[in-house]
Amino acid sequence: MFELLYEPLIISDNLKSWEIAINPWDTETFGFGVSVLKPLFDSLSGDETASFEKALKVYSDRKRTRIIITSIPAEQIEISFFLQRAGFRFIDLSYKIRYETLKYLSIETPANLSLEQALPEELDTLIEMAGRLFQHGRYHQDCFIPKSLADQRYKDWLRRSLKPDNPQQLLTVKFQNSVCGFSIVEYHGTEGYLHLHAIDSKWRGKKLGIGMIVESLRYLHNAGAENVETKISASNLNALNMHSHLNGHFIDVSRILHWHQPVD
Numbered sequence: 001m002f003e004l005l006y007e008p009l010i011i012s013d014n015l016k017s018w019e020i021a022i023n024p025w026d027t028e029t030f031g032f033g034v035s036v037l038k039p040l041f042d043s044l045s046g047d048e049t050a051s052f053e054k055a056l057k058v059y060s061d062r063k064r065t066r067i068i069i070t071s072i073p074a075e076q077i078e079i080s081f082f083l084q085r086a087g088f089r090f091i092d093l094s095y096k097i098r099y100e101t102l103k104y105l106s107i108e109t110p111a112n113l114s115l116e117q118a119l120p121e122e123l124d125t126l127i128e129m130a131g132r133l134f135q136h137g138r139y140h141q142d143c144f145i146p147k148s149l150a151d152q153r154y155k156d157w158l159r160r161s162l163k164p165d166n167p168q169q170l171l172t173v174k175f176q177n178s179v180c181g182f183s184i185v186e187y188h189g190t191e192g193y194l195h196l197h198a199i200d201s202k203w204r205g206k207k208l209g210i211g212m213i214v215e216s217l218r219y220l221h222n223a224g225a226e227n228v229e230t231k232i233s234a235s236n237l238n239a240l241n242m243h244s245h246l247n248g249h250f251i252d253v254s255r256i257l258h259w260h261q262p263v264d
Helices: 024-030 046-063 077-085 120-130 147-161 208-222 237-245
Strands: 019-022 033-038 065-073 089-100 113-117 169-175 178-188 191-199 227-233 249-260
Touching: 024 033, 024 065, 024 147, 033 046, 046 065, 046 077, 065 077, 077 089, 077 249, 113 208, 120 147, 120 169, 120 178, 120 191, 147 169, 147 178, 169 208, 178 208, 191 208, 208 227, 208 237, 227 237
Parallel strands: 033 065, 191 227
Antiparallel strands: 019 033, 065 249, 089 227, 089 249, 113 169, 169 178, 178 191
16 A cells, blocks of 8 residues: 555666656645655766756656655765756755664653554544644645645545555554544564654643653554664654654654746
């Protein structure tokens, strides 16, 4: 369900290995085409820019794509400059964080805080939370995307999470038996992933955010995950502080860039 179907993006003899794919979930949410570019790090020259711009225009016309998104390693400065010369805009930095040896995680969490499999009757409450609690995602940082669409993306993310073919699991976070947030996790064998999580703003000040992360890590550990990864926006200082406090390993930094179809 979550595998993108990449195809070659034919640019020039030097850059034929670049690939691109429709993102069906964001396309469904936004009502217009959204694609994901996967550049490979070929040698570049300045005269490739025009060919690349033409390839993007041909692809976007053929696929009716209005946005092309990409993430590249932060150290790939040459690729970043090349993309920006061709019309991509820098949006944000994204940090990849990795937790290892989860069995040694011993941080105490608030009493009466629990994570449970979300029930269908809880979904409307959780979706409502998802629609108003986020401001640091790639689309919230893109000034060309209406906030209502960026919010809707998270609402649809939760809505899809209960589909039987979705490998992600939606967990309800409860405090003193009241629904106060959610966490979306995934695991395959010994590898786990923490996708998305939030605590409702009315519960702030009770250390539930960091407790939710710890309990999510424990949930994945109990499911067999020995390592867990997550990604966060560099603009989300609260999340950066929480993961630092939990001794998460910051293992990678990526630049997020967006291309918007030019308006004629």
